[in-house]
Amino acid sequence: MYNITFKFEQKGLEPLTLSNVSSNQSLLEVALKNRIELHHNCGGVCACSTCHLYVEQGEDLVEELTDREEDFIDRAVNPRLNSRLGCQCVLQPGNGNIVVTLPDQTQFLGE
Template identity: 40%
Template sequence: MDAEPGTTILDAALAHGIELEHACEKSCACTTCHLIVREGFESLEDADEVEEDMLDKAWGLEPESRLGCQAVVADADLVVEIPKYNINLASEHH
């Protein structure tokens, strides 16, 4: 899929019909949009302290983990994996 630079990975996914949970409505207050950037990780700006703190709570954390609501697409291609599970304390889809 194509995404405009400056768009978050979450917004790009949603715009292309890819379901990615975001229980906190993109406010960096949960980890439901946790994803793993398999290629192109270096093109992303570093996570800030708030995102890093939230990532510490994510299931299946890896060194290339990011929150989709915070990771902003640059001009490099990305390959992203959506983990099979997430920690969702406020799921609307039971």
């Protein structure tokens, strides 16, 4: 089971920590199940970059970055070395702490 902390670049949103999160689901799925808005224009199939996030801690607890994911991250707004796509960060069996930061997505409104 995992503890996952979601931080937000958007002003006015406080960090949220979820406890006892089970493996075999993506960070996108975890966010949506917990009413955390994370855009996902392609439906979570690694065909866009709208579920872009930053993994601050726990990179080793999710599936490894693939070449396809890396190609889409290159198209994301403000990519960093710790950029990932939420739909591709599937929690591996095990436990630990994961911290992610969600970019301010208000810039995507209207696209």
